[in-house]
Amino acid sequence: MHIHLIAVGTRMPAWVDAGYADYARRLPAECRLELREIPLARRHKGSRLERLKAEEGRALLAAVPRGALKIALEVTGRAWSTPQLARELADWMQGGRDVALLVGGPDGLSAECLAQADRQWSLSPLTLPHPLVRLVVAEQIYRAHCILRNHPYHRE
Numbered sequence: 001m002h003i004h005l006i007a008v009g010t011r012m013p014a015w016v017d018a019g020y021a022d023y024a025r026r027l028p029a030e031c032r033l034e035l036r037e038i039p040l041a042r043r044h045k046g047s048r049l050e051r052l053k054a055e056e057g058r059a060l061l062a063a064v065p066r067g068a069l070k071i072a073l074e075v076t077g078r079a080w081s082t083p084q085l086a087r088e089l090a091d092w093m094q095g096g097r098d099v100a101l102l103v104g105g106p107d108g109l110s111a112e113c114l115a116q117a118d119r120q121w122s123l124s125p126l127t128l129p130h131p132l133v134r135l136v137v138a139e140q141i142y143r144a145h146c147i148l149r150n151h152p153y154h155r156e
Contacts, residue, residue, distance in 0.1 A: 001030065001031060001032075001092060001093050001095075001096060001097065001098060001099065002032045002033075002034055002065075002098045002099075003031065003032065003033045003034070003092070003098070003099045003101065003141060004034050004036060004063075004064070004065060004068065004098060004099065004100045004101065005033060005034065005035045005036070005101045005103065005134065005137060005138070006036045006038065006060050006063045006064065006100055006101065006102055006103065007035065007036070007037060007038065007102075007103035007130070007133070007134055008037075008038045008039075008040060008056045008059075008060065008103060008104055008105035008130075009037065009038075009039075009040060009105060009106075009130050009131075010037045010038075010039055010040070012131045012134070013131055016131040016132070016134060016135055019135045019138070019139075020035065020134050020135055020138045023135075023138035023139050023141070023142045024138055026142050027141065027142055027145060028145075030093065031089070031093060031141075031145050033138060033141055035134065036063050038056060038059045038060055038063060039059075040056065040105050040106075041053075041055040041056050041105070049107055052105075052107060053104070053105070053107050053108065053109070053110040053111075054110050054111075054112065056104065056105050056110065057104075057109060057110025057111075057112045057113040058110075058112070060102050060104070060109075060110075060113055061102075061112065061113060061116060063100075064100040064102075065098050065100065067097060067098065068097060068098040068099060068100040069092065069095070069097050069098070069099045069100065069118050069119075070100050070102060070116055070117045070118050070119075071099060071100065071101050071102065071117060071118065071119045071120070071121050072102045072104075072109050072113055072114055072117035072119070072120045072121070073101060073102060073103050073104075073109075073120075073121055073122075073123060073133065073137070074104075074108075074109060074114065074117075074120040074121070074122060075122050075124075075125065075127070076120065076122065077119070077120030077121045077122040078119070078120060078121060078122060079121075079122045079123075079124070079125075080121060082140060082143055082144060082147070082154070083147065085140055085141070085143075085144040086143075086144040086145075086147040086148055088144075089141065089144045089145060089148060090148055093148075101121075101137060102117065103130070103133055103134070103137075105130070106130060123136055123137070123140075
C-alpha cells in the first residue's frame with residue numbers, strides 16, 4: 001500500500017522538504033509515503049476564487065491513482081487522535097488499496113474534491129500554513145506506524 005500525499009503548491013522552504021523527507025524515509029515499503037506536488041493555479045488581479053479552486057481540484061483528482069481511497073484534508077472534516085490515526089492506518093494497510101491524501105491550495109479544496117472524497121480528515125481546527133501540513137501529516141503517519149509496530153518513538 002502506498003500513501004500518496006497530493007498537495008497544491010511547489011517550492012517549499014528547505015526545512016519543510018527536509019522534515020518531510022526525513023519522516024517519509026523512515027516508513028517501510030509496506031507503508032510508503034509519496035509526495036506529489038500540484039502547481040498553484042495562476043493568480044492575477046481579478047482572478048475568480050472558485051475558478052482557481054476548480055482548476056487546482058481537477059489537477060489534484062487527476063493525480064489520484066486509480067482505485068485509491070481519497071481522503072480530503074479539510075478543516076471541517078473529522079479530527080482523529082494519533083491512536084485513531086493508527087487504527088485508520090491499520091485499516092488502510094489491511095484493505096490493500098492505495099490512499100490519496102488531498103491537500104488544497106491557499107484557498108482550500110474545490111467542491112469537486114470534497115464531493116469525490118471518501119472521507120474528510122481535519123488535522124486541527126486551527127488554520128495551518130500549507131508547508132506545515134505536509135510535515136505534520138508525514139510525522140503523524142510515521143507516529144501511527146510506530147504505534148502499530150510497538151516502536152518506542154510514540155510515548156503517551
